[in-house]
Amino acid sequence: MGFSEIIDTIDRPSISRAIAQTAPERIKALLAQERIQDLELPLLFSPAAADLFESIADKASSITAHRFGRVVNLYAPLYLSNHCVNNCLYCGFARRNKTRRVALSAREALAEAQILLDEGFRHLLLVTGEAPRAYALEQLEEVVRGLAGRFASIGIEVFPMNQPGYSRLAEAGVDNLTLYQETYDRETYARCHDGPKADFDARLAAIEAGGKVGFRTLGLGALLGLAPWREEVVMLVRHGRYLSKHFWRTKISFSFPRLRPAVGGFVPPFPVDDREFAQLIVGLRLAMPDAEIVLSTREPAALRDALIPFGVTRMSAGSKTNPGGYRDPEGAGRQFDVHDERSPQEVARAIEQAGREPVWKDFDRAFLQE
Amino acid sequence: MPAEKGALQIAGVTFGSRLLVGTGKFPSPQIMAQALEASGTELVTAALRRVDLKNPKDPTLSHLDLKKYRLLPNTSGARDALEAVRLARLARGVTGNNWIKLEVTPEPNYLLPDPVETLAAAKILVKEGFVVLPYMNADPILALHLAEAGCATVMPLAAPIGSARGVRARDQIQIIIEQATVPVVVDAGLGLPSHAAEAIEMGADAVLVNTAIAIADDPVQMAVAFKLGVEAGELARRAGAADTSATARASSPAAGYLRKGN
Numbered sequence: 001m002g003f004s005e006i007i008d009t010i011d012r013p014s015i016s017r018a019i020a021q022t023a024p025e026r027i028k029a030l031l032a033q034e035r036i037q038d039l040e041l042p043l044l045f046s047p048a049a050a051d052l053f054e055s056i057a058d059k060a061s062s063i064t065a066h067r068f069g070r071v072v073n074l075y076a077p078l079y080l081s082n083h084c085v086n087n088c089l090y091c092g093f094a095r096r097n098k099t100r101r102v103a104l105s106a107r108e109a110l111a112e113a114q115i116l117l118d119e120g121f122r123h124l125l126l127v128t129g130e131a132p133r134a135y136a137l138e139q140l141e142e143v144v145r146g147l148a149g150r151f152a153s154i155g156i157e158v159f160p161m162n163q164p165g166y167s168r169l170a171e172a173g174v175d176n177l178t179l180y181q182e183t184y185d186r187e188t189y190a191r192c193h194d195g196p197k198a199d200f201d202a203r204l205a206a207i208e209a210g211g212k213v214g215f216r217t218l219g220l221g222a223l224l225g226l227a228p229w230r231e232e233v234v235m236l237v238r239h240g241r242y243l244s245k246h247f248w249r250t251k252i253s254f255s256f257p258r259l260r261p262a263v264g265g266f267v268p269p270f271p272v273d274d275r276e277f278a279q280l281i282v283g284l285r286l287a288m289p290d291a292e293i294v295l296s297t298r299e300p301a302a303l304r305d306a307l308i309p310f311g312v313t314r315m316s317a318g319s320k321t322n323p324g325g326y327r328d329p330e331g332a333g334r335q336f337d338v339h340d341e342r343s344p345q346e347v348a349r350a351i352e353q354a355g356r357e358p359v360w361k362d363f364d365r366a367f368l369q370e
Numbered sequence: 371m372p373a374e375k376g377a378l379q380i381a382g383v384t385f386g387s388r389l390l391v392g393t394g395k396f397p398s399p400q401i402m403a404q405a406l407e408a409s410g411t412e413l414v415t416a417a418l419r420r421v422d423l424k425n426p427k428d429p430t431l432s433h434l435d436l437k438k439y440r441l442l443p444n445t446s447g448a449r450d451a452l453e454a455v456r457l458a459r460l461a462r463g464v465t466g467n468n469w470i471k472l473e474v475t476p477e478p479n480y481l482l483p484d485p486v487e488t489l490a491a492a493k494i495l496v497k498e499g500f501v502v503l504p505y506m507n508a509d510p511i512l513a514l515h516l517a518e519a520g521c522a523t524v525m526p527l528a529a530p531i532g533s534a535r536g537v538r539a540r541d542q543i544q545i546i547i548e549q550a551t552v553p554v555v556v557d558a559g560l561g562l563p564s565h566a567a568e569a570i571e572m573g574a575d576a577v578l579v580n581t582a583i584a585i586a587d588d589p590v591q592m593a594v595a596f597k598l599g600v601e602a603g604e605l606a607r608r609a610g611a612a613d614t615s616a617t618a619r620a621s622s623p624a625a626g627y628l629r630k631g632n
Contacts, residue, residue, distance in 0.1 A: 066585065069394055069395020069581065070395060070396060093443060102460075216449075216478075242477070248477070253476040290478065290479035290480075357399060357429070361419075362420055363447065364418055366456050367449075367453045367456065368453075369456075370456055
């Protein structure tokens with residue numbers, strides 16, 4: 001049974017009730033436990049838990065240190081194409097938006113990647129919109145082959161595929177897959193999407209296809225702002241736990257981008273403030289002690305720095321969110337505006353100041369190829 | 371009683387310390403270097419996935435004084451035998467160093483070692499001339515297999531890695547020590563110097579510590595504490611503690627007289 005079937009067996013109203021009705025004493029008891037059961041997840045993300053933020057944050061900080069050490073891994077996104085046949089309400093790449101569309105050639109992608117290599121990055125995340133005619137699997141595959149020898153790790157956050165498609169990319173040198181479900185609420189999902197992406201179940205099936213192919217990390221995410229965040233995060237954890245069980249060799253990573261202004265002027269109906277965002281991160285660390293927690297440049301510098309000790313294990317830095325953006329920042333349309341505009345070296349220094357080592361390399365191609 | 375054990379010897383190399391230290395998880399390479407120095411260790415392990423062997427400016431490698439320490443590269447992150455073997459070959463190809471700490475951990479959360487793949491990789495690597503120090507679950511039969519395959523040590527875990535729980539696998543480790551023909555290095559899960567002392571008191575030849583030192587509020591002071599813990603364990607072993615012996619010992623001249631079978 002795939003997660004798209006599991007999800008319909010989860011009683012969402014009871015999650016909402018548990019979130020609303022949790023008493024602080026219950027949270028204290030939860031903090032003394034070693035494991036958080038599925039049915040206890042709503043408590044962690046309840047308003048009552050916000051009052052015990054310091055205690056939860058202390059525990060999150062200790063768990064993170066034990067499992068990951070006093071380190072933060074750095075990565076950079078490389079946008080290959082902003083062509084897209086989808087029309088997601090919140091995205092700068094949506095097909096309705098009049099923005100300059102660019103698909104990088106393999107040579108151009110390499111030139112962009114060289115800038116990132118020179119900055120010190122060894123972990124790369126390739127990003128595209130979904131537009132099979134403008135940017136096909138074959139093009140992505142060619143870029144991966146060109147970059148595989150230069151980067152320690154290559155991840156993709158691109159259009160969803162079936163198992164043979166992912167297998168080709170794994171063969172070419174991709175070791176991790178990120179595919180956000182965006183929202184776990186079917187109605188919200190239907191309202192926000194049209195185009196091929198509107199198929200909620202197909203998207204859930206795609207990440208499972210990635211699990212079957214054996215990517216080392218599966219990256220999940222919910223876009224914060226589309227639906228009430230407390231319920232969304234409970235579902236995100238349930239999804240993570242499901243994948244972790246069924247693909248036991250695979251690590252799970254979580255991202256939860258707060259929606260930022262993008263072309264099209266979308267206003268998120270359920271905004272998440274900084275305190276709530278921090279509660280989400282520390283709660284997630286308790287819920288899944290071994291999951292990677294990714295914090296992108298969508299978040300402001302001061303908040304990113306403040307969150308480093310509490311559970312974050314991976315940060316992007318110096319990101320450009322448009323194809324070709326590292327060479328020409330204003331050339332093509334952006335997916336969203338970044339909020340932390342510091343250079344990679346500045347972010348690395350901030351990590352050091354938080355008492356952590358910025359780690360540029362934490363994987364090796366030798367795992368995959370002689 | 372294992373009191374007659376001399377200095378730690380692995381594959382013919384003698385070490386002045388029974389404490390092996392890992393280089394991951396430290397807040398900075400500088401603090402790592404100070405902690406290694408303070409620990410008195412002579413054998414340090416580094417994850418090949420973390421270090422860039424071809425880069426002399428690599429943050430970890432550039433802070434390791436390889437005149438002081440023998441480097442034990444490890445295959446941490448390998449999910450099967452083939453991946454571990456590839457990494458080991460890469461390490462030897464670049465550094466000329468044929469020592470390898472074999473780690474095969476297919477499950478990324480508890481990072482428990484895979485017995486089947488570890489044994490398979492060990493056999494290949496020994497055949498290729500590596501000095502193999504395998505990380506393993508505290509399984510006495512597996513320890514015998516690994517020793518028989520030609521491994522230079524066996525490295526049973528005390529508890530899951532990073533858990534700081536101490537010698538949870540005590541009974542199994544005791545059997546491994548009793549049956550061992552190669553040095554037994556207790557690896558993973560030691561959270562306090564007293565845990566390290568306990569392992570050495572039990573008769574382990576050495577311990578490997580990483581997380582407990584690296585994430586302490588003061589890693590350098592904790593490194594000293596582990597050094598002393600290991601030394602205390604060894605002193606206690608040599609001194610022949612009164613109440614930990616598995617076999618009966620004469621507690622008075624009369625008992626001794628009786629035991630002689632008079």
